Structures are given as C-alpha cells and as structure tokens.
Amino acid sequence: MELLRLLLRNTLRHKLRSLLTVVGVGVAVMAFALLQTVVTAWYAGVEASAANRLITRHAVSFVFPLPLAYRDRIAQVPGVNKVTYAIWFSGVYVDKNQFFARLAVDSDTFFDVYPEFVIPPEQFEAFKRERNACIIGIDIANRYNLKIGDIMPVEGDVYPGQWEFVVRGIYQPRDQTTDPSSMMFHYRYVDERVRQEAPHRAGQIGWYIVRIDDPDSSARISQDIDNLFANSRAETKTETERAFQQGFLSSASAVITAMNIMSFVIIGIILLVVGNTMVMSARERSHEFAVLKALGFSGRQLFLLLTGESMILSIAGSALGLLVTLPAVEGFQTALPKGWFPVFYIKPETIVIGAIAGFAVGFIASLIPLRRVLTTRIVEGLRYVG
C-alpha cells in the first residue's frame, strides 16, 4: 500500500465534493483566461506596434487631416527611413454592423512599412496595377466568402458615394498580434474622386507612418518632425506607434484595468474554493490524522497526504478550466459583433499563469489545514468527534 494510493483514495473519498471543487476551480480558471484574453485583445494594437514606427497626426485631433505635402519634408528628417500615409475611409459594407478597418493607403510604400501583412507577390503586383483594387485580410475573405476578383461595394460616409473595389490580394497575418481583418486600397483612387466631387478635401491624408532607422532616436525624430510644422495651419503631433495605440485605449483604460483586476480576484476565489474544501476535509479527518500520527507518520508524510490532495484537486480543476477555455474563447468571439476584436487569441502567458495558479493555489490552500493537523496534539485529535 503506497502513500500515493492513500492520497488518491482520500481525494476521491467524497466524489461529489471533489467533483464540485474541480468544476469550481475549472470555471474560475476559464473565467480568468477569458478575461485575460479580452484584455489581450484590447491591447492587440499596442502589442502589434513596431518600435521603429512613428505616427504623425494632426496636433489637435486624429480626426483632422494633414496635407499630403508634408510627406517629402518628413522624409528629409535625419533618421527617417521611409514615410507612408493612410486615411480612415470608414464606409458601410453589407450593413453597419459589419465592422472592419477600411484604409486608403499609399500602395507604393504602405506595405514596405507594414511587413506583417504577408501578400503573395503576384497578387500584390495585380493590386498595384488596378486603380480600384483592394487587399483584404484572410479573416474578411473567410467571413464574407470572398475570393480574388470579387467586387466589394462600399457605401461611403466619410467619403460619400458608392464605391466599388475589386479584391486583388488576400493577406495573411505574419503573427497572432497582426489584425487579419483589414481592407486596404489605393489612396490615389479615393483622392482622384475627391478632387472631382469635393476639391477642398483633395490632397489630404489622415496620418503619416514614419519608419525610422534607430528606435532609440524616436524622441529626437518626433521632436524634429513636429518642429518642422510648428506654427503652421496644421501642426503635428508625432509619437511612437505604441503610444499612438495606447492613446486609443485611454478612454477604456478604467474598464480594462477593472477586468485585469477581476481576473486576478478570480484566482483568489479559486484559493477560497480549494481552501474551503481542504479545511472541511482535514477537519472531518482530524481523528484519522491523529491515528496516523500515533502510528508514527511524520509531518513530511502528512504534508504529502494533505498538500498532495489539495494539489490534485486544484491542478485537475485548472487543467479542466484551461481545456474548456479554447472553446469558450471561440464561443465568446462568435457571440460578439463581427470586428469588435479583430485579434482575439489566448496568449501563452495566460495558459502559463493558469497552470501556475493551479499549482500555487493547491499548495497555499493546504497550508491552513496542514498547520492545524500538524499542531493538533494526538490525544486531542483522537478525542475529536466530526
């Protein structure tokens, strides 16, 4: 009869209670992982930021345009490697709930600065040749069953009118942090039409993306760029791409922080669930522990029995929780309106924290009952009536 057998038998002594504890831990770990995944999704833009990219926008607000003429002047700032630009086209595809980013970009330079959008070379060449061509993310292609050559009609709002784009490229995201659901098309195509229909808006772009040689020089280069346009009609604000993305999150930062805190509060709840089970279990068995001590079982052996039982329950629960997290995350994403979280994946760190929580909670939850078992005198334990 091995100690391990006694440990396993004790764990399964109250099957329903053990099962409920495991399920309780599992649900809590799943909730933790889900919340962490939502927080990760919120920060996806920040995560995807490149250290060597700066964003130059209008100093007053992102919604004000900048002159296209700034491009050449920015390109001449020492340390600047490449300059590209984009505008937020917006518009409605299919219906208003079908949200994804639609950007008019400088097709000659945009994809050089964003190598994370991986496009087959022949598709990219076809895109460049056709003025109303567009490139879409694989997620958009799958969601709307689109293939090369299909037409995407978009009803413009920021740029009014009916627009038609031909799908000439489908990009794959380079990694999990890259948004797989964007649509990019030629700025030239948009600008040509704007010149005819609203000439006062022609030659304007939304923001510049500046690739720099040395990320350590970002502060100096940002300052140099902004100095170029100081006291002009359209002053600029240049910052790192990460800072730019974080700026978008500032309005939701309280909610994100609350979710982050909640996810770790859940770890505390797991601790209470397992701790409660172990305290009850040890209390009920005070008599048995006293008998084991009388027979000569050492503190180390009692530690193995009690902490082992606690860790089995906790680890089984966290394994169950992590196992169901995958379908839960998929289900959550499906339930959300399309495009809310273009990047939605479980970070490896979340899995690691969940697994570590399983070990740590199992260990910590056993400490109080263990202390009680070890410090209770044998004669008191033998007198205990549960």
Place this chain on the structure above:
Amino acid sequence: METLIQVEELYKSYRRDSLEIPVLQNINLEIAQGEFIAFMGPSGSGKTTLLNLIAGIDKPTSGRIVIGGVDVAELNETELAVWRSRNVGFIFQFYNLIPVLTAVENVELPLILTPLPKKERRAHAETALSVVGLAERMDHYPRQLSGGQEQRVAIARAIATDPAILVADEPTGDLDKTSAEEVLGLMDRLNRELNKTILMVTHDPRAAERARVVRHLEKGELA
C-alpha cells in the same frame, strides 16, 4: 522477568485558563516484559492519560517514563514518532481503521514507515491478518466488516510491525459479548504465544480478568 517499562514520579496536569488541573500524580510503576496489565478505575481517574503517556502520544508534566532503556519523556516529536512506529501497537475502542483502505491495506499502513519492500510489506500484513483469523476478509473495506472483525483488523495492524508493546484503550468497549470474548482471547494469545507486553484500559471486569495484573487508579493516583 525483565522490567520493560519503568515509570517514576510521573505527574501530569492540564491547564484550563489559569487553572492547573492535576490528572496524574505520584505515579510509580514497573511493568515487566511480556506482562498483560489492565488499568481500571472510574471515569476521570487518569487511566487513558497514563496509557497515552506510556505509549508516547502525550507528554508528562514531570517525571520519567523509561521504556527499553529510553526515556520517552525526553524525546522530541520526531523522535517520538519513530519510536512509536517501532515499539508500540495501538488498539482503540472505536478501531480507528481508515475507511478508504481495505483490511489488508489498513494493516499495511504502519509498515509503510519501515524499509521493507512492497512484497514483504504485503506478506507481513497478510500474516498479521491470518493471526487474527481474517485472512479471507483481507480485501474487505471496514464498512463491510462487523465491529468484532474491525477490532481484529485493528489488532492485526497493531502487531504488523511486531512491536514489543500493545496499548489497548477500552478494546471491547464497543463490542457485543461474543465479539468481546473473541478479541480478548486474541489478546491473550498474543501475550502468551508472542510474548507481547499488553497495557489495557478497561471498565469491564470480565476484560480485566484476562490480564495477569490489574491496577486501579483513583483520582490520578495508583491505588
């Protein structure tokens, strides 16, 4: 016969708030190896406390308890645990078997603490169960056994490591007359055939009759 247990000037008291309540006082006792001694007396006379002190599961307030040349009152908790596992077998009133283990697994429990390999441990446990006449019930769980059978399994557990001393606290207190006779007969056999030194606390005069020596306690003192 050679003296196995020597108790000198033993005093034990408990503290309840600021009150010190004496339980045992002025106990001097010698028990020879192979003795079968019964302690009798009214409730609260200190019988069980004396048994617990000699068995090393409680500590005296003062005095000496020398067993086989070792003053158990001087041992720390870890040393006491090792000493108990090698020298004392316990028989409790309510058997105290582990309900999730079978009879043979319960008997094997104290053998885990020995360096014996798994096969030998099992063989020892089976032999101990044969001695108490329960070889055919070795795979039964405690809930599948009668009270008398449970107590016999507890006796098998007590003798599995072949300790010199068996301590029995009201071993027949929870048994019917027939089962009690079986258990007492078994203890008698262990004493006579295996030369086990048995210390028994009992209220039952018929149980005490089986002992070769009967000592009475009154208000914490040996009469």
